[in-house]
Amino acid sequence: MRLLAFIALKHLLARKRQSIVSLLGIVIGVAFFLTISSLMQGSEKDFMKRLVDNSPHITVYDEYRTPRKQPLQTLHPDAVIELRHVTPETETRGVRGYRQILDQLQATPGVRASAVLTAQAILSYAGRDISLNLNGMIPSEIRDITTIEDHMTQGGVDDLIANRDGIIVGEGLMKKENLRMGDNITLASSTGQVRTFKIVAAFRTGRANYDETEAFVDIKRVQAMTGRSNRANSIIIKLADPNAALAFSRALEARIGYKSVSWQEASEDLMSTLFIRNLIMYSVVSAVLIVAAFGIYNIISTVVMEKHRDIAILKSMGFQALDIQHIFLVQGALLGIAGCLTGLPLGMALMTALGRVRFKPPGLTDPVNMPLDWSAPQFILAGSFAFAAAVLASYLPARKAAQVQPVDILRGNT
C-alpha cells in the first residue's frame, strides 16, 4: 500500500493547480460544514438546556387528560350508553392528596418534587394595576426545583425562608414600577383577598416578559389569598435524568390519574421544528461537500483519462486491477485527508470569530454570544463526511481505471 500511496501522491503533485482547486472545495466544504453544524447544534443544545433547566421536567396538573367516567359507564362497561348534559361535579380546583403524592415522589431516588399553587394577582402601586403570576411554593424547596436562585441579583431564597410574608420579583417589574428592595407591595387575588408583601429578593433571567410578570411567594400565602387551603394546582418534578421524563410522566399519570406532562411532550412542536431545522441544515452543508466531491471526481477522472497509458504499463509490469483501483482511491483519500486537515482548523477559526459575535435575541434583555458546539462529534462528523465524500467521488474513476485493458491501450499506441 505504501507504493500505491507513493504513486497516488506523485500523480496529485504532478497536477498541482488542479489538485489545489479540488482541495479548496473540500477545505471550504469542511469549514462550512463544521461551522454551520456547530452553530446549529450549539443553538439547539443551548435551547434544550434552557428548556430542561429552566422548566420542570414533569408538571402534574390538577386536571384529567380524558373526562372522568360516569358511575353508569363504570358499572356497565360493555353496554351502549349515551349520556347527555352531564353536569360535572363541583369541586375545588387542585390536586387532591398532593401531600401523599409528594411524599411518594420525594421517596423515589433521583426525583425531586414540589407543590405549586399558581394564581393571578393584581399589583396596585402608584395608582396603576399590574397583573402578576404568583408562584406559591414551599420556600425551602424553591432552590431544589427551580433555577431562579441562579438569576438572583439582590437577596435570595433564604430571605423568603426567613420572611414568609416576603416576595421575590423580577428586576423588570422593579424597574417598571420604580420599586426597591424592602418596599411593601399590595396584591389582590381574584377572590378579592388583599395581602401585603415585602420585596426580599429580585431576579433577572434576561427574558423581559418573565422578569416583569412572575413572582415567588410562600405557598401558604397564596392558599390563603385564593381560599384554597391545603391545595396545590400543580406538582413540579425534576429528575436526575431529564431524558427519562417522558416514561416517568406516563407511569405517574397511570398511577395517580392527573395529567402529567413531561418537558418532551410540552415541547413536542419545538422538537419537531428542531428536527426539520437540522434536516435542512445538514442538507445545505452536505450540498457544499457534494459539490466539492464533484470537483474530486472531475480531477481523478481527468487523471485516469490522461493516465491510461501508464495504467497499461503498470499492468504489464504485474500490477493487479485492485492495485490500480487503490491508487486512485488513495488519491481521493489523500485529498479528503488534506481537506480535513486544512478545513477543520479553518472551521475552528470561523467558529472562534463567530463565538465573539454578541447579539440581542428577541425577548431577551441581555446580549448573548453565538452559541457554538465545540464537542468532538462535530469535528468527527465534518471530517468523516468530507473524507467519505472524497473517497466516494474517487470510487467510480478508480473502478474505471482498474478495468483498463493494457492490450487495448498498447495496440493503440504501438
Add this chain to the structure above:
Amino acid sequence: MTGAAKKAAQEPQGDFLLEAREVARVLEGDVPVHLVRGVSLTVKAGDFLAITGPSGSGKSSLLYLLGLLDTPSTGEVFIGGRDASMLNDDARARVRLENLGFIFQFHFLLPEFTALENVMMPMRRLGRLSDREIKARAEKLLTDLGLGDQVKKLPRQMSGGQAQRVAIARALANDPMLILADEPTGNLDTASSRNVQMILKDIAAQGNRAVVAVTHETDFAEKAGRRIHLVDGRIAENA
C-alpha cells in the same frame, strides 16, 4: 491418439521457458478479424528470438499473447512449464510480475518518477527485497547499462536512447526468465538502436533467460539466434 498420448502431448516438452501451442486470436465483430492464426513455438533459456513480418502480420498481437497481456481465442501458452491460458487476470498479473519483463517501442517510463524510481517500481510491487536492497539493485542495473549518472533524472530530461535503456533496466528489475520486446529500437537513432540491440543480445547470452523481440529491422533480426517470420498471423518461416 489415445487419451494418455493426448495428455502427454498437452504437457510442455523439455525445459522451455515459453511454449505456445496453436495460439490464435480473433477479434469478434460483424467481420471477425484474425490477428494470430494457430501459432506454435517454443523458447528456452539463452534463446534470442526475433519475430519479424510486415505491418499487420500479427507480430505485436502474438507478443501480447505470449506476454499474457491478451487472452488467446484458442490454444495455450505455457510460461515456465505452467499453462497460463486459463489463469484469471490477477494470476496472469502475478506471472508477469515474477517472470516477464516488457520493453516497448516507446520507453513508456512513468513521467512523474525518476529513472531510479521507475526501475525500483516492479521490485517494490513484488516486495521480495528490502527498500535498501531494491535501491542498490536498481542503481546497479542502471550503472550496468551506462546510466549511473542519470538515476535522479526524470524521463523528460533524458534522450530517447537513455530512456529506452532505463526501460530495459526496469524490465530486468525482477530478474525475469523472459524479456519480451515490442519494436524496442523502432523509435531510436542508429547508434542508440545498435546499443539496445547489443544489450538484448547480451541479456540472452547470459544463458539464464530468453529474449523475444518483435522487429521489422533486418540487422536486428540477424543478430537474433532464431527468427520467426509472420504473414497474415501465420508462421511463414521459422529459422
